[in-house]
Amino acid sequence: MELFFNGIVESTQTQATAFAIENGRFFAIGSDTEILHLKKAGIHTVNLEGKTVWPGLIDSHIHFQMYSESLAQVKCETPTIEECLNLINEKAKEIPSGDWITGQGWNQNTWGCFGSSTQLDSVSGDHPVFLADKSIHAAWVNSLAFRIAHIDKNTPDPIGGTIQRDSEGNPTGILFENAVNLVERLIPPISRSQRLSLMLKGQQNLHRLGLTGIHDFDRSDCFFTLQQMQQADQLTLRVTKGIPVGDLNSAISLGLRAGFGNCHLHLGPVKLFADGALGPQTAAMFAPYERTDDHRGTLLLKADDVFETGMLATSNGWSLAIHAIGDKAVNEVLNGLAMIRQFEIANQLPGRYHRIEHLQVIHPDDIQKVKDTGIVASMQPTHVLSDMFTADKYWGIRSRYAYAFASLSKKGVPLIFGSDAPVESPNPFIGICAAVTRRRENGEPGPGGWYPDERISIAQARRSFSEIPARISGYGNTYGSIKNGNAADFIILPQNPEIVLAPELMSIQPVQVFVDGKSVFEF
Numbered sequence: 001m002e003l004f005f006n007g008i009v010e011s012t013q014t015q016a017t018a019f020a021i022e023n024g025r026f027f028a029i030g031s032d033t034e035i036l037h038l039k040k041a042g043i044h045t046v047n048l049e050g051k052t053v054w055p056g057l058i059d060s061h062i063h064f065q066m067y068s069e070s071l072a073q074v075k076c077e078t079p080t081i082e083e084c085l086n087l088i089n090e091k092a093k094e095i096p097s098g099d100w101i102t103g104q105g106w107n108q109n110t111w112g113c114f115g116s117s118t119q120l121d122s123v124s125g126d127h128p129v130f131l132a133d134k135s136i137h138a139a140w141v142n143s144l145a146f147r148i149a150h151i152d153k154n155t156p157d158p159i160g161g162t163i164q165r166d167s168e169g170n171p172t173g174i175l176f177e178n179a180v181n182l183v184e185r186l187i188p189p190i191s192r193s194q195r196l197s198l199m200l201k202g203q204q205n206l207h208r209l210g211l212t213g214i215h216d217f218d219r220s221d222c223f224f225t226l227q228q229m230q231q232a233d234q235l236t237l238r239v240t241k242g243i244p245v246g247d248l249n250s251a252i253s254l255g256l257r258a259g260f261g262n263c264h265l266h267l268g269p270v271k272l273f274a275d276g277a278l279g280p281q282t283a284a285m286f287a288p289y290e291r292t293d294d295h296r297g298t299l300l301l302k303a304d305d306v307f308e309t310g311m312l313a314t315s316n317g318w319s320l321a322i323h324a325i326g327d328k329a330v331n332e333v334l335n336g337l338a339m340i341r342q343f344e345i346a347n348q349l350p351g352r353y354h355r356i357e358h359l360q361v362i363h364p365d366d367i368q369k370v371k372d373t374g375i376v377a378s379m380q381p382t383h384v385l386s387d388m389f390t391a392d393k394y395w396g397i398r399s400r401y402a403y404a405f406a407s408l409s410k411k412g413v414p415l416i417f418g419s420d421a422p423v424e425s426p427n428p429f430i431g432i433c434a435a436v437t438r439r440r441e442n443g444e445p446g447p448g449g450w451y452p453d454e455r456i457s458i459a460q461a462r463r464s465f466s467e468i469p470a471r472i473s474g475y476g477n478t479y480g481s482i483k484n485g486n487a488a489d490f491i492i493l494p495q496n497p498e499i500v501l502a503p504e505l506m507s508i509q510p511v512q513v514f515v516d517g518k519s520v521f522e523f
Contacts, residue, residue, distance in 0.1 A: 056212025306336025
């Protein structure tokens with residue numbers, strides 16, 4: 001047994017200052033007097049010295065393999081396109097001739113323009129280049145990459161994707177949505193040992209930020225490596241592993257269901273895409289984007305498509321997690337999920353935790369529908385900081401219901417928060433600050449934040465990064481909150497987030513992180 005005392009403990013018990021751990025679980029929670037009363041010979045005690053203890057935090061939407069591999073890629077989230085090109089030039093000098101240069105994070109809205117193949121050609125030498133944008137829904141490639149992929153002016157756009165072209169029909173270097181895969185699929189994969197090494201590094205980075213669990217949406221290579229980590233007793237994160245819809249039939253044929261596994265690695269929902277993203281203006285909207293004639297984004301799923309897949313999934317023990325960003329896509333998904341709910345009732349199936357991923361803008365008439373349909377809103381508050389001015393530019397007044405945390409929460413909709421890393425930083429304290437203040441670190445857009453009516457409290461944000469995603473994962477009775485019997489996943493913070501000035505939330509750094517009562521990070 002181990003006793004922690006003299007702290008501020010955010011538990012299911014009020015006014016707790018101390019707790020006891022035994023066999024990796026919370027054994028008792030209460031006052032210093034109550035907990036220290038348990039002390040016997042050989043029992044270790046820890047004086048928290050007034051520090052705050054929170055439950056371990058959970059990122060409910062991350063691409064763990066992509067994030068881990070991005071640690072070795074070019075960081076393209078630069079203030080200017082020239083700075084990005086300089087980074088590509090430096091990388092080209094470092095790596096062997098012919099090797100691919102990969103990177104992620106560029107944003108044409110920040111730069112004021114898209115890049116071109118010609119610009120990359122001037123700095124990349126004999127290296128093919130593939131750079132994913134910040135949203136991971138577009139890519140910027142050089143001419144050598146186009147030649148390897150056999151893409152030229154005669155190449156048709158793939159279904160659900162677009163090759164950007166100049167006035168003469170020649171590819172410019174920018175690919176949108178499904179067109180991205182025309183090049184990405186040709187990049188040689190890293191070795192299994194390299195992937196394992198990077199994912200172990202990624203895991204340690206996440207622990208350092210206060211994360212003890214994730215809901216991952218990468219593919220089978222990621223799942224393979226997570227299993228390697230678990231079998232070698234190296235997996236200290238708790239992972240809910242989503243699967244792409246393309247793997248659903250194979251999973252069903254093997255008799256697999258959501259929840260299979262254990263509390264450190266188990267199967268989660270089936271991932272689908274209903275539209276694109278705000279940055280490249282491929283999110284599906286009811287009305288045209290501002291400053292365009294009639295551009296409404298790309299709708300990839302209609303309600304009937306959602307229903308068809310949902311019948312198969314829910315009949316075989318799977319829930320759905322559907323990417324939907326634009327208000328039209330959200331509406332179609334809600335209509336499809338409403339039909340799935342009726343199907344579940346008619347066939348006496350359990351009502352599963354179906355989720356909408358991102359839900360970045362919603363028509364006000366659909367807010368009640370999210371509640372009525374019993375849908376989980378899986379959202380990423382940090383997107384507010386990156387996207388607020390882009391949303392104003394392209395969505396205009398519709399942005400009033402962008403990232404509508406408070407509107408959804410007031411209706412009783414379960415909110416689970418994540419980062420979408422590597423799209424954004426996986427630091428949950430940046431996400432909490434974004435949800436609470438809706439202001440950038442420099443104070444923009446002002447003291448009240450961006451659409452301040454959608455701000456929520458620190459306590460609400462904390463629950464959306466802990467106990468609610470644990471419940472949605474199916475393991476809410478074993479972790480996600482500090483209560484007797486739960487796994488002892490917790491973080492020790494040098495400051496109490498409830499009383500620091502709001503901007504300081506972003507810079508909070510845990511001094512120690514525990515999973516199953518064992519320290520996995522110490523500052």
